[in-house]
Amino acid sequence: xxxxxxxQANPFLGLLGLATDSFAAVQKGLANDILEGIEKTxxxxxxxxxxxxSRLVGALMAANSNxxxxxxxAEEEELKPLKEYVNVTIIEDRYNAAGNNILVNDxxxxxxxxxxxxWAKKIEDxxxxxxxxxxxxxxxxxxxxxxxxxxxxxxxPEADDEELKYLExxxxxxxxxxxxxxxxxxxxxxxIVNSKGALLGNRSTNIEISxxxxxxxxx
Numbered sequence: 001x002x003x004x005x006x007x008q009a010n011p012f013l014g015l016l017g018l019a020t021d022s023f024a025a026v027q028k029g030l031a032n033d034i035l036e037g038i039e040k041t042x043x044x045x046x047x048x049x050x051x052x053x054s055r056l057v058g059a060l061m062a063a064n065s066n067x068x069x070x071x072x073x074a075e076e077e078e079l080k081p082l083k084e085y086v087n088v089t090i091i092e093d094r095y096n097a098a099g100n101n102i103l104v105n106d107x108x109x110x111x112x113x114x115x116x117x118x119w120a121k122k123i124e125d126x127x128x129x130x131x132x133x134x135x136x137x138x139x140x141x142x143x144x145x146x147x148x149x150x151x152x153x154x155x156x157p158e159a160d161d162e163e164l165k166y167l168e169x170x171x172x173x174x175x176x177x178x179x180x181x182x183x184x185x186x187x188x189x190x191x192i193v194n195s196k197g198a199l200l201g202n203r204s205t206n207i208e209i210s211x212x213x214x215x216x217x218x219x
Contacts, residue, residue, distance in 0.1 A: 001197040002209060002218055003041040005034065011181050011201030012189045014147065015059045018099060019194040021106075021150060022065055023047055023085045026192075027055035041197040047081045058192065062102035062109075062143060066128035069098040089126030093119035103142045103188065106150050108170040110134055110142045132170060136163065137185070147188045150195045154178045154215040156185040176215035180204045 007016045007030055017026030017038075024038055025047045039046050051060040052073030060071040067087045070079065073096075079088055093115050095101045101112035104127055111123060113133045124131040136145040137158035146155040146167070153167060153175040167175045180190035181201040191212065192199040198212055213219050 001041050002213060003037055003197070003199055004202040004204060004209075005037065005199050006202045007034065011203045013058070013192050013199050013201055014099070014144070014187075014189045015056050017192050017199075018058045018061060018063060019044060019192050019199075020063050020065055020086070021195050024192065024194070025049055025057050025061065025063075025082060027057050029055070038192075038199060041199055042192070042194050043196040044194065045085075047085070049081060050078055052078075057099075058189075059097050059099045059144075062098040062104050062127075064104050064106050064109075064127055064129065066106065067126040069102060069123060069126055071096040071098060087126070089122060091119065091123070098143070099188075100141045100143045103136070103146045103148055104129065105148045105153075105171050105173065107172040108132070110136070110146075110167070110170060112140050112142060114140065130170070134166070136167070139186075142188075144186045144189045147191055147193050148173065148175075149193045149216055151218075152176070152216040154187050154191075154212060156187065158185065174215075176211060178208060178211040178215060180208050180212070182208075 028048045062069045072092045095112045103110045109131045137156040139145040157177045181203040190201045
């Protein structure tokens with residue numbers, strides 16, 4: 001299932017939330033009908049939260065079924081509802097906006113190439129997957145340049161064939177190129193996806209919706 005949405009007039013949903021096959025986490029303050037739509041589309045319970053007082057939950061956190069990585073600006077009280085679902089690792093590296101800098105599913109993770117080797121190892125342990133450092137279409141903020149579930153992935157349209165094959169080998173799912181929100185190549189910032197559904201920014205065109213359906217096997 002795919003549903004078009006905006007969160008308080010913002011169509012860049014991937015900055016404001018994320019989803020795994022176990023839970024979704026989104027900014028606080030959304031209307032009840034929006035929260036119900038999220039839960040119905042993704043078929044998982046929804047956590048409303050902030051990180052360091054910020055609504056940018058999707059930009060500051062990355063997660064899979066094994067663990068969640070959050071920026072060091074997060075406060076302990078904010079993390080309590082998240083810890084009911086998953087183990088949490090605090091990222092203290094300079095590049096700590098985990099959602100922007102980490103692309104992950106249950107089989108692999110791609111991280112910003114300037115994240116230190118020390119923190120790459122901690123990320124690997126926290127997520128329980130193989131971690132590699134690289135770019136997508138020469139973009140180091142790989143979490144914003146791509147989106148991946150356990151069924152498929154979508155990445156920036158300027159990624160070449162070699163990169164597509166690399167992503168497929170790392171994440172063990174098929175990848176497609178595409179855009180969202182009427183032409184944005186930063187697809188990770190535009191959507192919240194798991195194996196069961198996708199929330200897509202409401203500026204997205206019918207062609208973009210079709211590409212998302214194909215990429216994540218949501219037909």
